[in-house]
Amino acid sequence: MRDYVLRRFLALVPTLIFASLIVFFAIRSIPGDIIDQMLAQNDLGSGQDRQTIEAALGLDKPVHEQYVRWLLSAVQGDLGSSLWTNTSVSSLIAERLPVTFELGLLALMVSISLAIPIGIYSAIRQDTMGDYLARSFSIIMLSIPGFWLGTLVMVFPSVWWRWSPELEYVGFFEDPLRNLSHMLPPAILLGLSLSAVTMRMTRTMMLEVLRQDYIRTARAKGLRESVVILRHALRNSLIPVVTLIGLQAPLLIGGAVVMEQIFAIPGMGLLLLEAVAQRDYPIISGIFLVVGLAVLLINLVVDLSYGFLDPRVRRQ
Amino acid sequence: MSITTTPATSPTSPRPVAAFIGRLIRTKPLGAVGGAVFLLFLFCGVFADLLAPYDLNDTDMARRLVGPGAAHLFGTDHLGRDVFSRILIGGQVSMIVAVSAATFATLISILIGVSSGYFGGPYDMVTQRAVDAWMTFPDLVLLIVVIAIIGPGMGQIVLVLGLLYGIGGSRIVRSAVIAMRSSMYVTAARSSGASDLYILWRHILPNIMPVVLVLFTTRVGAVILAEAGLSFLGLGVPPPAPTWGGMLSGSGRTYMYLGPWLALAPGLCLSVVVYAINVFGDALRDLLDPRMRGAR
């Protein structure tokens, strides 16, 4: 077991380096670099200006040298600073990551609280009208583009009832009510579309479990249906939940750009979008590194937890 | 000496196809309807140029923002263009993007998944780590960066979305291949000296077809939605080529009050197609391989 964990950890390192290398080189080859943008504010941009600015920003060195420099400081925890505002990248990420994480967490909670009961119900009453309705509902939620639902939620209540979700981000521990009034509407929308996936997984899992021998045995023993379901089936439904967390880890860390834009949430998604538009290379690299690391770690934990949750995996 | 085998649930030979469709209609009517709806849209997409009553860019400022009526089935937009024609052509564009991206994605999934799953060993480990690296990033994030690099355009979007979903889907194909690898038929074929290529062609590929088929259908829906999301962020297929996502996120949102049909038409089409294809994919999955119900 420990070997397995160690091996996975070690495998993380080349993966991250490989990914960060690609990102580093790729963003510097995008047409339109940051110097061009800075020059476009000037009355007169001559060759001389360009070189001075490049030197001031440290962009005049060869790319591979820049990369090594960046990697060495990143390993020590210094992700550099924004080329525009000189704010440290780590402080920017530290500011935005909790926001994104909270949104993702709320969305997951919404999705799980919807999906598990509906999934179980769907499995028990398989192929009945209820099952069809439940599955149809979840697929409908999947089929409507997120930005459209977000727009409807943002616009129509303001027209009909003079109400709109809170605009300003306030930390959860500072003012929980205001925070939730800001984060819940987008979290619910995200959760609804996530729930479709989770619901199907739960349903599938439940169906499998219900056919298992030990369920039949439990029933034969004369246990009540509800006890059978609660004790055996529910425990196994944790697996799709955990799977979902693993699958949606990028969302938890990387942000849901569309919802962030519509609901004015200062999260990681918008940070990246802006950084790409402004060609703020350190921020882009920093985000990819942090997101990559966090997601890989979450996936590792998810994979390990399978060992505890699913007896079949444990046997392997 | 060859051992031919066709697993009971393979739909690759002609007569079982008809029987399969019959079973679909009987046991999964919703799925059948979904499939039919999708085919209808596909048909409209293919013949859009013939079906569209007006030209795509036929602007006429005198007739702008006219509601649905006899002359214009779905009304006109803010430049006086016929919305119905734009929906048809937009459907064509959306379908082309969706089907090509999904096909490209499926091919990549097969390529990576089969090679990785079948040959295993260090190649598999390295590939899986690369896939891991790719999948750590949220979809939209990757798309934003790549589109920024290669610029907006229909071809670029197909390429990017295909790559994104292809690499993601390779996992599923790989697990199916791994399951197949240790099956009776393959072991027997190997022990009788059949070459890898032969085994891949005759045993592995036909048996993962169900997985691949379902994967393909889900990808089509996912691509349509992804393109809509990209259009919202300004990175989708650029004008003058209309797409449903572009119409919904652009003039649909701007003219929500002055012309609700500008949003209703593309929004409904988009949602209906994605819904239909998902329902069809579900039914397909249920029918083809009961063991596969857990796969995404």
Next chain:
Amino acid sequence: MRQAGGIMRMAAGAMCALGVLLASCAPRTPPEAMTPSPEPQYGGELNVATVYATLSALSWDPADWVWKQNHDTGAVRELLLSADLSKARSRGGPHAFTMDVFVPRDALRGELAESWEWEDPLTLVMRLRRGVFFPEKPGLMKRRELDAEDVVYSFDYVRASPRAQPTMMGFLDRVEARDSHTVVFHLRDYNNEWDYRLGYGYYNAILPREMAGADARDWRNVTGTGPFSVSRYVSASVQTYAANRDYWDSEEIAQKTYRLPFVDSVNYRIIKDEATLLSALRTGKLDIAEIVRWINVPQLKETTPELQWNRWLAPQGTLIALRVDRPPLDNRLVRRALNIAVNKQEIVRVYYGGEAEVMAFPQLPDFGPYFQPLGEMPASVQELFVYDPEKARQLLAEAGLPDGFELNIQVCSCTSDQMDLLPLIVSYWEKIGVRARIQPMEYAAFLSAMTTRTHAEAYIMNTGHVTPLSSLRKNFQTGQVWNPSQWSDPDFDRRIDEAFRMRNEADTIAAVRSMTAEIIDKAPYVWLPTPYLYTAWWPWVRNYGGEVRAGAVRPGPIYARIWIDHDMKRRMGFE
């Protein structure tokens, strides 16, 4: 088929009906609630979606020479000169104060400078106001009075930066402090835009000399003599400015004098999505929305009739740059044909719903005497604004292109207005045989194409007016970054440089007018209509009439003079 249309119609109708039904449930304010209170009240929070509501602060350090500085710090840091808001239209004066940069001479007011005079043709002496203080900033400085050394420091600091624009203040030789409240500017050359470039411009904020040891890029170190201080900054969400209760300036309202600012804080709300911004406005979460596109105005007036409105011409030109270094665009006849083939009146009337002006570039009507109305322009200039596809085809034939030609036109996918407008223009051009291929580009790539001069033959863009003379220089002088048409006329260049040296304003006005008419006639661009913009605010926002800027992209003084009518706001149910 027809049934499909019928169904669509029913659905749309049902939606509209539902919308109307639900909208009628919306709370309405009784008119009595909106009675204004007679006396200004202090306190409260002002929430503004500024003209740059989608952008966070780019930098807090003047040495970064970022154009947006005054917008973000202009309520904290003051300048030598600014706009005299007592001359605003809302207060009975002639000025709208909606231009992006220019402040007409008669609307100028000394902010930190009390008076100024020319000692000799190249020496400008400014006397600073007394009793102006920098507030205490823990870790940076104690409270102390502003003096001339601060002004010297500010100018030297900014000009020494590696990112400095050499031409902005290139005519300035050095700044010195003659005594504690006298600053002397020694010029190399006279420049009649000295008031803009040294007084109320982008890069003239006065910093305390204690900044020499501090990290100027940290928002916490931003301090100045102004009415506010930066109290909070959450990037991509909000910028909060808290009132400086030690501020020196006051406002006279109804013969009484009031210390400024009135409000306790101002919040710049950063909102990237237009629908979200409008929702926030409707629900009172925004007190002021500085830019509302005309399309949204009728609906807003319906759902929120309480809002107050101001209409103003966008201080930027919408143009298609034609590369005069690429045939056949080097031929004046071809460029004129491309202009005449576009139905600009139709664009104004139908595309912009009448809310646009056919000609408002390179001079803005608000520039006063510098602006010559189209009707007074020479006939050949007026011809460019009359739709005549026949004549356009003739011109092309004369130029040797009877069958038209092909060209590529690049557009930024970030500006939805232009993305929408372009197909219309392309269809106009098609009618005269010009086949244009639209190439959308992502923002940074688009900008970069211009700065590296690798852009296509046609390039549709927006550009600000700045000031009358700088508008000509920026857009038409050889080698300028914002001259994508690559226009190069050494004689024109010389006349522009000469115009900067004219001391008599009447001469400058005459020069600007004649050069403007000449350059419009030569058509290095396709001149497109300029739309009107709207500003909306709730009636409890008082002592305000939709003014947008009091200096180069600087709204600070305007917010300092706003007071919130809390009684009214409460009666209307929003407090």
